[in-house]
Amino acid sequence: MTTSIAADGYADQPAFLSKERIIAKPGFNRWLVPPAALAIHLCIGMAYGFSVFWLPLSKALGLSKPLACAPDMSFIAQVFSSQCDWPISMLGWIYTLFFIFLGCSAAIWGGWLEHAGPRKAGVVSALCWCGGLLISALGIYTHQIWLMWIGSGVIGGIGLGLGYISPVSTLIKWFPDKRGMA
Helix, strand or coil: CCCCECCCCCECCCCCCCHHHHCCCCCCCHHHHHHHHHHHHHHHHHHHHHHHHHHHHCCCCCCCCCCCCCCCCCHHHHHHCCCCCCCHHHHHHHHHHHHHHHHHHHHHHHHHHHHHCHHHHHHHHHHHHHHHHHHHHHHHHHCCHHHHHHHHHHHHHHHHHHHHHHHHHHHHHHCHHHCCCC
16 A cells, blocks of 8 residues: 555555554564463453452442342342342353353454454454443442443443454464464
């Protein structure tokens, strides 16, 4: 691709996130790619550690021990209640949703990744993951578990899926001779 000078004096270059912008120059050391992919996967692995928050979150209102909901309160009422603590069984759904949406988003948007490129997919992944965590933080602040399910579970899970397939796809392209390593 050639660049030309536009009428405003600036070079006509592809957008920062475009696939054309990430083509390596001759002589690029392909062994610089696996550490970057590993770093992304280590960040995605944070979802496995999310369970360390379950016990403190189950005591968010009661502090020393969980403040239980009324025994006759329905499940739906518990989901929208801000007067009682969440049982760990309800918090565990965040983890389940993480991985349901990780797999679904990887399957659904894998083709888009091949078309858009790993840089754009990585940015969308980071926005979904971080945005999901912000929505979950709002859920903790307002004590609404449904916000945590949507934020971390659904939106964060989509971000995890895009973040997972982006480096794997890139590694397979950079190392066609070492697919097992990728």
